[in-house]
Amino acid sequence: MATNFAKFVELLNVGAIINRHHLAHLNEPEGLVVADAEQQFYVLDPKDASMRLRDPLASDAALLFAQFFSRLSNEKDREMLRECFVETGESPERILTLKKLFNAY
Numbered sequence: 001m002a003t004n005f006a007k008f009v010e011l012l013n014v015g016a017i018i019n020r021h022h023l024a025h026l027n028e029p030e031g032l033v034v035a036d037a038e039q040q041f042y043v044l045d046p047k048d049a050s051m052r053l054r055d056p057l058a059s060d061a062a063l064l065f066a067q068f069f070s071r072l073s074n075e076k077d078r079e080m081l082r083e084c085f086v087e088t089g090e091s092p093e094r095i096l097t098l099k100k101l102f103n104a105y
Helices: 002-012 014-018 022-030 056-072 078-084 091-104
Strands: none
Touching (some): 002 022
16 A cells, blocks of 8 residues: 555645646556656746736627627517528428428427
């Protein structure tokens, strides 16, 4: 037991799992080798990361998209649904398939 304690810790320790140390032990019986991890470099320190304020243009675009797409999902706005309906060469075949499915129930 004492000889496998380090392996035991790396299989259950959250920090070891985040650093992927557990994979070496899990893959060992299958003969797989875990490649060495590459060193990670950061442009900015991750500890200093924070959410940035949304650009005013992005806020306006989000409002525009919300208004437009809410009309698409509104079943009462039949005109918008008609304008956005697309028919392809496969449409007649798909319609027949759907009819068969609905008739089966």
